[in-house]
Every structure is written in C-alpha cells, then in structure tokens.
Amino acid sequence: MIEFIEIIFTAGFWAATIRIACPxxxxxxxxxxxxxxxxxxxxIEGIMSIGAMVGWMTVFLGADLYTGIxxxxxxxxxxxxxxxIFTVYLGASQHVTGIGITxxxxxxxxxxxxxxLPASTTPPKxxxxxxxxxxxxxxxxxxxxxxFQHTPFTYLAILxxxxxxxxxxxxxxxxxxxxxxxxxxALEAQGIDVFLVRTIAVVLGSALMAVGGAYLTLSAxxxxxxxxxxxxxxxxxxxxxxxxxxxxxxxMGALLFAGLDAxxxxxxxxxxxxIPYQFFLMLPFLLSIVAMVIAAKRTRYPKALLIPxxxxxxx
Amino acid sequence: xxxxRLEERANSPYWLIILSPFIAILVAIILAGILxxxxxxxxxxxxxxxxxxxxxxxNSVAETLARATPIILTGxxxxxxxxxxxxxxxxxxxLYFGALxxxxxxxxxxxxxxxxxxxxxxxxxxxxxxxxxLPLVLLKLYYKVDEVVTTLLLNFVVVLLVSYLLxxxxxxxxxxGWPQGKSVIEEGxxxxxxxxxxxxxxxxxxxxxxxxxxxxxxxxxxxYRIKSVGLNAAAASHAGVPIFKxxxxxxxxxxxxxxxxxxxxxAGLKGYLTLDLSPGFGYAGxxxxxxxxxNPIGVIFSGVFLASIYVGADAMSxxxxxxxxxxxxxxxxxxxxxxxxxxxxxxxxxxxxxxxYD
Numbered sequence: 114m115i116e117f118i119e120i121i122f123t124a125g126f127w128a129a130t131i132r133i134a135c136p137x138x139x140x141x142x143x144x145x146x147x148x149x150x151x152x153x154x155x156x157i158e159g160i161m162s163i164g165a166m167v168g169w170m171t172v173f174l175g176a177d178l179y180t181g182i183x184x185x186x187x188x189x190x191x192x193x194x195x196x197x198i199f200t201v202y203l204g205a206s207q208h209v210t211g212i213g214i215t216x217x218x219x220x221x222x223x224x225x226x227x228x229x230l231p232a233s234t235t236p237p238k239x240x241x242x243x244x245x246x247x248x249x250x251x252x253x254x255x256x257x258x259x260x261f262q263h264t265p266f267t268y269l270a271i272l273x274x275x276x277x278x279x280x281x282x283x284x285x286x287x288x289x290x291x292x293x294x295x296x297x298x299a300l301e302a303q304g305i306d307v308f309l310v311r312t313i314a315v316v317l318g319s320a321l322m323a324v325g326g327a328y329l330t331l332s333a334x335x336x337x338x339x340x341x342x343x344x345x346x347x348x349x350x351x352x353x354x355x356x357x358x359x360x361x362x363x364x365m366g367a368l369l370f371a372g373l374d375a376x377x378x379x380x381x382x383x384x385x386x387x388i389p390y391q392f393f394l395m396l397p398f399l400l401s402i403v404a405m406v407i408a409a410k411r412t413r414y415p416k417a418l419l420i421p422x423x424x425x426x427x428x
Numbered sequence: 429x430x431x432x433r434l435e436e437r438a439n440s441p442y443w444l445i446i447l448s449p450f451i452a453i454l455v456a457i458i459l460a461g462i463l464x465x466x467x468x469x470x471x472x473x474x475x476x477x478x479x480x481x482x483x484x485x486x487n488s489v490a491e492t493l494a495r496a497t498p499i500i501l502t503g504x505x506x507x508x509x510x511x512x513x514x515x516x517x518x519x520x521x522x523l524y525f526g527a528l529x530x531x532x533x534x535x536x537x538x539x540x541x542x543x544x545x546x547x548x549x550x551x552x553x554x555x556x557x558x559x560x561x562l563p564l565v566l567l568k569l570y571y572k573v574d575e576v577v578t579t580l581l582l583n584f585v586v587v588l589l590v591s592y593l594l595x596x597x598x599x600x601x602x603x604x605g606w607p608q609g610k611s612v613i614e615e616g617x618x619x620x621x622x623x624x625x626x627x628x629x630x631x632x633x634x635x636x637x638x639x640x641x642x643x644x645x646x647x648x649x650x651x652y653r654i655k656s657v658g659l660n661a662a663a664a665s666h667a668g669v670p671i672f673k674x675x676x677x678x679x680x681x682x683x684x685x686x687x688x689x690x691x692x693x694x695a696g697l698k699g700y701l702t703l704d705l706s707p708g709f710g711y712a713g714x715x716x717x718x719x720x721x722x723n724p725i726g727v728i729f730s731g732v733f734l735a736s737i738y739v740g741a742d743a744m745s746x747x748x749x750x751x752x753x754x755x756x757x758x759x760x761x762x763x764x765x766x767x768x769x770x771x772x773x774x775x776x777x778x779x780x781x782x783x784x785y786d
Binding site: 214 | 463517567572573576578580581584585588589592595715753759760763768775
C-alpha cells in the first residue's frame with residue numbers, strides 16, 4: 114500500500130504533472146477566453162488536433178520549433194475566425210458550429226497529413242524541444258528535477274498563461290471581453306463593437322487551443338498520431354465549467370486534473386496486473402463528469418453565453 | 429469594418445427553404461474540389477469516380493445503402509434531440525452500447541425464432557442506448573449539468589469499456605487473437621435483402637423508424653410538446669407542457685435510435701462486435717440531421733447522401749490517390765454550409781445605410 118503514497122513524493126510524478134497539465138492549461142484558458150466573451154467553442158477538440166498537426170508538420174518540413182508554435186498559433190486563429198464569423202457575426206448555433214469546426218479542423222488536418230506523407234505506416238519523428246536546466250534552481254534536490262528541468266515550450270506556456278491573466282484582469286480589452294459575455298447591450302452602449310470584442314476573444318482563445326495541441330507534438334511527444342488529442346478538448350470544456358469560468362481556477366483545475374492523471378499512470382504500473390488498463394484510461398473522462406456534477410450547484414454561467422448579439426434587437 | 433445587421437424574415441420564401449440544402453452541398457463540394465486540386469488530381473474526374481464508386485453497380489448501391497443504415501438511425505437520434513434543444517452528442521457511445529447489448533443477448537444467452545429474436549435484439553439495443561443516456565439526462569434536469577460535455581465524454585468511456593470486454597471476458601476464443609466478440613446466433617442475424625450483397629434488413633428497419641419518428645413528431649401530442657420545449661422551454665412550461673417528462677422521452681427516443689444503430693451493425697453487417705464497428709457514425713448523424721433540417725423523412729435522403737460520400741470516397745481514393753479523409757472534409761463542410769444557408773433562409777442581411785428607418 115505504501116507504494117501508492119510514495120508516488121507523490123517522487124520528482125518524476127511532479128514533472129509529469131506539469132507535462133500533462135501544459136496542453137490542458139493552454140486549451141482551458143483558451144476556452145475561458147471564448148466563453149467569457151459569450152461564445153461556446155466546441156471547435157476546441159479539432160482546433161487542438163490541427164494545431165498539433167500543423168505545428169509538427171512545419172518542423173518536419175524543415176522549420177525550427179518556434180516557427181512550429183507560430184504556425185499552430187496562426188492556424189488556430191484562422192479556425193477561431195471562422196467560428197467567430199458564424200457565431201458572432203451571423204448568429205448561427207454555437208453548438209452546431211463548434212461541432213462543425215471540430216469535424217472540419219480534424220479531418221482537414223488528417224487529409225493534409227496523408228497528402229504530405231501518403232505512405233507512412235510508422236509515424237515519422239522530429240527532434241522535439243529538449244529539457245533545459247534552469248541555472249542554480251535545477252540543482253535543487255527534488256524541486257530541481259520536478260519543476261526546473263522542463264522544455265522551453267513548458268516555460269513559454271506558463272508565460273502565455275500569465276499574459277492571459279494580465280489580459281483578462283488588467284486591460285480594457287479584458288474588461289470588454291467579460292462584458293461582452295455578461296451584458297453585451299451595455300458594452301454596445303459604451304460605443305464598443307461587441308462583434309469585434311467577441312471575435313478577438315474567440316480568435317485569441319482558439320490560437321491558444323491550437324498551441325496546446327502543438328505542445329503534444331513538439332514537446333510532450335515527437336510525432337503526430339490520428340486521434341492523439343483523445344478527448345483533451347472536451348475535458349478542457351469540463352474544466353472551464355468546473356472552474357466557474359475563472360482563469361485562475363481553471364489553472365488550478367488543470368493542474369489538479371493533470372496530477373490525478375500522472376498519478377493514475379503510475380498507479381497503473383503498480384496495479385496493472387489486477388485492474389485492466391482500460392479502467393485507468395476511463396478515469397480522466399469519468400473524473401471530468403464528476404467534476405462537472407460537483408461544480409453544477411455553484412456554477413454561474415456568463416449571462417450572455419450562447420446568446421447571439423444582434424444589433425438593434427432587444428433581449 | 430463592414431457594418432451590417434440581420435433582420436428576421438417574417439416569411440422565408442419556399443424556394444429558398446427547398447433549395448438551401450442543395451446549395452449548401454454544392455458549395456461544400458466546390459470547396460472540397462479545391463483540396464482535390466491541391467492533391468494533384470482532376471476534381472471532375474475524382475467526383476466522377478466518387479459517384480461511380482457509390483452508385484455505379486448493384487454492389488456499390490447495396491454498399492451505400494448498407495452504410496446509410498446506421499447513419500440514418502444516428503441521424504434520427506440527433507434530429508429528435510436537437511428539436512428539443514437537448515444536445516445529445518453521444519450517439520457514438522450509445523451506438524456501441526447497443527452493440528454491447530446485441531452481443532450480450534444475441535450470442536447464445538437468449539434463443540428465439542428469428543421472427544422474435546430480431547425484434548428482441550432491437551428492443552434491447554434501444555434500451556441500452558436509452559439507458560446510457562438516462563443518467564446524463566437526469567443530471568441535466570436535476571443539477572443542470574451540461575449534456576453536451578457529458579455525452580461527449582461518455583463516448584470515450586464506452587469505447588474503452590468495449591475495448592476491455594473484447595480483449596478480456598467477451599473475447600471470441602475462435603478469433604485467432606483478434607479482439608472481437610462472439611458471432612450473433614443465426615436466428616438473430618438480419619437477413620440479406622439483395623442477394624450477393626451486404627445489404628440487410630436493417631436498411632428497411634431504419635426507414636421504418638424514420639417514418640415512425642416523423643409520425644410521432646408531427647402527429648402526436650408528445651411530438652408537439654417536443655417542438656414547443658425546443659422553441660421556448662419557459663413558455664412551454666407556462667402553457668402546461670411537462671418539461672421533465674418531455675425531455676426524458678426525447679432522451680430515451682434519441683438514445684434508443686442510436687442504440688439500434690449498434691444493433692444493425694453488429695447483427696447485420698459484421699455479425700460480431702469489433703472495436704472499429706463505427707468509424708464515427710455517431711458524429712455523422714449530427715451532419716445528417718442538420719442536412720435534413722431535423723426532418724425525419726429528410727434524414728433518409730441525407731443519410732444516403734452522406735453514405736454515398738463515404739463509400740464513393742474509398743473508390744475515388746483508390747483511383748485518384750486522394751486521401752479518403754476527403755469524405756470527412758466534405759461532411760464537415762456540408763455542416764458548416766448548411767448553418768450558413770439556415771442563416772440566409774431565416775434572416776435578411778441589411779448593410780447599414782441600405783434600409784431607411786421610418
């Protein structure tokens with residue numbers, strides 16, 4: 114029994130938690146941005162998938178790793194823009210648009226992958242981001258290997274999250290985004306273009322989702338597989354609800370979730386002979402449902418979520 | 429920045445309503461044609477190959493209709509649910525649950541003559557699909573837990589459950605190491621309806637259910653209630669519509685349809701359960717329902733259309749060297765184009781300055 118407790122005292126467990134959390138954090142913060150502006154983005158799963166593919170393919174075709182991240186960022190922004198044109202400007206169903214975007218982004222990603230690499234049975238690999246030791250801090254016992262020997266992408270992701278917090282909490286744009294999701298009429302009355310604010314939020318949020326996907330192919334792994342997102346986008350949406358649409362809680366939620374995931378992988382190695390691996394793999398999905406049920410009582414949706422804003426119409 | 433606003437049409441012209449899905453399909457096909465050009469193939473020749481692949485021979489027509497069978501059922505599942513604005517995106521999981529029920533009851537546990545065995549399997553599959561959805565509906569009704577996310581997440585859980593059963597307790601010992609279930613007993617297998625093809629009774633059954641659902645939705649009280657809940661739940665509640673009961677019926681009908689898609693695939697096409705039983709039939713159902721504008725009779729046609737894209741794309745891929753994923757791209761584009769066309773059917777776009785305010 115003691116082995117199951119010892120897991121959390123290993124540096125490897127904490128390092129893995131950070132590694133698993135990174136794509137989830139990026140995606141969850143991205144979804145928070147969209148939903149705080151009043152737009153549900155169910156395109157998340159597909160946008161993460163095409164971000165993973167485009168980021169990887171850019172590097173595979175000869176560009177450096179940072180250009181790969183940039184490419185993912187751009188493709189995510191493009192799909193965010195499509196989503197925004199449909200849901201913000203034309204007021205189409207946010208549910209169906211999101212599902213459509215997920216279908217389009219993932220199938221387009223797979224199509225392009227097969228087009229460029231038609232006959233690859235084993236996925237080709239790239240040289241992904243390598244861990245760098247942060248001077249001095251990485252020498253610390255336990256803390257060093259747990260937190261200060263990660264890849265540059267990991268630190269970049271943390272910077273992005275800090276930027277997103279600053280954007281949401283300390284800038285006029287952040288305030289406008291939150292208002293667009295709560296009371297768009299009031300925002301319009303201030304002379305601010307609700308459509309534009311919502312579009313910016315969805316484009317930025319989708320770009321973050323795509324970068325989250327690229328983290329998987331450029332830092333966590335070194336290849337692109339079909340279905341490698343494996344529900345991470347849907348889990349991110351559950352986390353947003355669990356976090357009551359607050360970015361800082363979303364960060365904590367993603368870390369907690371990643372910790373549980375890292376724990377189950379290690380527990381699986383200990384108990385694998387007794388409990389079939391499929392049940393361990395189910396845990397993240399079941400946990401997400403449980404998290405939503407726990408959060409359900411105290412959730413307060415952004416008031417204008419799912420409601421298209423139409424100029425000259427009263428709600 | 430272009431300034432415009434949307435103005436709701438009092439009456440949408442009939443020709444626009446009828447024509448809009450066809451325009452949407454056309455636009456999707458043209459956009460996908462650009463991808464074919466990028467793939468270095470001739471789009472006209474490619475689409476020709478696609479049509480021949482889907483309808484060129486008796487065998488290919490049979491294959492298209494066989495493929496349409498589960499898609500029509502999942503399309504009905506989405507149509508019923510979306511009408512009540514209950515976002516059941518879990519048809520994929522419900523389909524597999526129906527397939528699990530078929531394997532559980534259909535591989536020897538229960539033996540009945542064919543005439544009873546087949547309806548029995550369909551009832552069990554429908555119950556399995558409905559029951560899988562039931563806890564999520566209750567969570568939605570009692571705790572307001574968003575059904576979009578829970579139904580999506582449960583898809584992954586069910587597929588993992590199927591994987592466990594097929595690699596473990598339910599593995600067919602005769603399958604030479606492949607993870608597949610035992611074969612459905614002879615009495616439970618859906619008979620062929622076109623000799624020397626894979627077209628089976630399931631197709632007729634799916635059409636039967638399309639008409640049944642159409643009847644329920646347009647000719648019965650419950651159908652009227654479903655519609656009113658979807659249009660305005662608060663108003664419906666004030667008018668005395670039992671919201672709770674209506675949503676429950678919607679969920680059971682919707683999950684049931686998806687569950688039966690699992691029956692047609694297990695007892696009809698393959699004869700046993702495999703992990704790749706459904707290459708996304710549950711998600712295709714959403715596209716089918718949207719294309720049919722949630723009309724159950726329309727679902728038959730849009731289901732056959734989508735199936736022809738999938739079947740035809742395989743043939744096109746072989747002949748023209750275009751990746752088969754083109755089929756999924758066409759389906760996704762169709763969904764988005766349909767949404768776009770719905771906006772134009774229901775709204776007029778007025779550019780600022782174009783209308784005089786008086």
